[in-house]
Amino acid sequence: MTPGPTNVPERVMRAMLAPIVNHRCEEFSSLFRRIVDKSKTVFETNGDIVVLTASGTGGVEAAVRSVVRSNDSIVVPIFGEFGERLAETITLAGGKVIRVNAPYGSAPEPDAIEAAFEKAGKVKALCTVSNETSTGVRYKWLKEAGEIAAKHGSFFIVDAVTSLGGDEISVDRLGIDVCATASHKCLAAPPGLALLSVSERAKKYAVENPSSTMYFDLAKQFKFAEKAETPYTPSLPLFYALDEALSIILEETLPKRIQRHKTCAEAFYDAFEALDMDGFAQRDLRSNTVTAFKYSNGVDDHKFRKTLEEKFQVHIAGGFGEYKGKLFRVGCMGEVAAYHVLTTVAAVASALMLQNIRCDPALAMSVAEQKLRILDR
């Protein structure tokens, strides 16, 4: 129950056992085309899809380097550790980061972003995380942000690593030029692949202005994609697994999958609130894929998570940086279903009781179960 890598269905794991074929043959090209087609449905885009053998951080770096060039001004809403990492990635690519900060737990409103654009003059791109894994904040103003970027003729780049496939990231409708995600979060495939969608405009820019890296240069990816190949050896087993994981998403259908994530997250928020542990994020910005909670009085973070692991085999995450010891995070991604929510709530309530924290486990269980009923329909 950590915020990724998430559990991987047996079907997906077994897909990795397909024989290793050479990546310059029709068998690979056919796999490549299947993945691209299915990914377009999941990204809700008519744009191009690029799959890189790399973690999410690599995917975000490739997204950034698709359009960020030396001395470009880039507006970045920052409201957590992954926003900071995004800013650092942009700085390393030579971009000048124009920070739009908001206290952790909240996020910058569209007005603040518009103001940053007005003040900066020429802005090459607006880059944001869609879901801040460190604080459990969902950036609910993606549409407004996309409109601001479009109005100013800027590219719109989104790090959707912990939301795509589990929350609404409708790439074309939101006007996202480059959207990056990873295999091991809401897509529920094994870690090791990054997926990017690229708009026609961003593709044209990337092809005409190659970036200064070999591995993350999208121009090279597009050149080989013409023959349904990758420029460098792809991780075959991970490609097979991703293909299977995408099939599972299409079988469930994207709207139902997003609803399932949302319902499970709501059940977590209600249940832990019933245990006197409030969501860390501002109520209207609560994430549907990574839920974060403040500890109630007297709970020892280390002891609490150790008990969960050792006695209940439930793995959750602690807080980042200055929030270490003050909050805990529960992933709500991929395969997550009523079973995962209820067993986690039961384990958390039990761990609290073992620490002699007074709480109402019956209430927690009942509110969670009530919320989850919608999944049975």
Add this chain to the structure above:
Amino acid sequence: MTPGPTNVPERVMRAMLAPIVNHRCEEFSSLFRRIVDKSKTVFETNGDIVVLTASGTGGVEAAVRSVVRSNDSIVVPIFGEFGERLAETITLAGGKVIRVNAPYGSAPEPDAIEAAFEKAGKVKALCTVSNETSTGVRYKWLKEAGEIAAKHGSFFIVDAVTSLGGDEISVDRLGIDVCATASHKCLAAPPGLALLSVSERAKKYAVENPSSTMYFDLAKQFKFAEKAETPYTPSLPLFYALDEALSIILEETLPKRIQRHKTCAEAFYDAFEALDMDGFAQRDLRSNTVTAFKYSNGVDDHKFRKTLEEKFQVHIAGGFGEYKGKLFRVGCMGEVAAYHVLTTVAAVASALMLQNIRCDPALAMSVAEQKLRILDR
């Protein structure tokens, strides 16, 4: 029988099915330490080991960016397509490439490298491929090259993607500062991981002078390696597979594995020569891991390789660039054994006969079998 990705033993494939654990737990750290320890034996180094979720090209880029900074002069022996790719990677990292060219099939001798150093003045690093996959050339002067780099106080960086684990790349003895390889060549693990060894001196430089990429910056890798972790989510299934593949290497022992590669390569050279197809590489530079041959008169490349694939299920590779249609390449890596050599030779002889090329299959088979006998001892 292509020059990678190579066949992966069943034991290694099955290792991928281990449950996906979180990479911030002791179970992963223990896996990490096992891989590092075994890799040190295979790299023959006391230096540090870095494992990246990326293909070999990503690993080489990380190696280059460990020490190459803007405007640094870098000497690069170029004798094939992968030397060209290395030069491009250095240029993209901001380095000034001082080319030491040699015709394809040969390689620049130490004198030419020394001359390039003398002429250039201050040289930050000498970067070379150890085994040129495009031409089947083994760079036999690694020791001399390392001595030249050391004499001039330069770093010595080696792209050993298609040789490490199958040929002699004794990192510390050869004075290699950064040596990059990939999981899916001689190590016989699935594609998707790059491995680097880093000398104390190169590590110090990389830590004190972080590179301008997020994903390939070694300083971040070293920071997390202190607690036996990776900075970004590693590809767990590939790590498990690599651990198993490294165990297989240690069970066989490195010297025996190198001898097996060498013997199989020699059997290929002898057998194809008996079929009137000469090795493309200069005799003293013939690769032990990727063998390349000139077609005898009248052989149609496309038809020949198609016959091999369709009638014999033997996949080999064609020539690169200007050598397309003129030569073919047979991988001799990883699991390669007498069985692979003999069935490939039989298939090649048969494909020639089906094209009505006169040849002596009995002789080819006999010289190969003779050479391979040493493996039975």
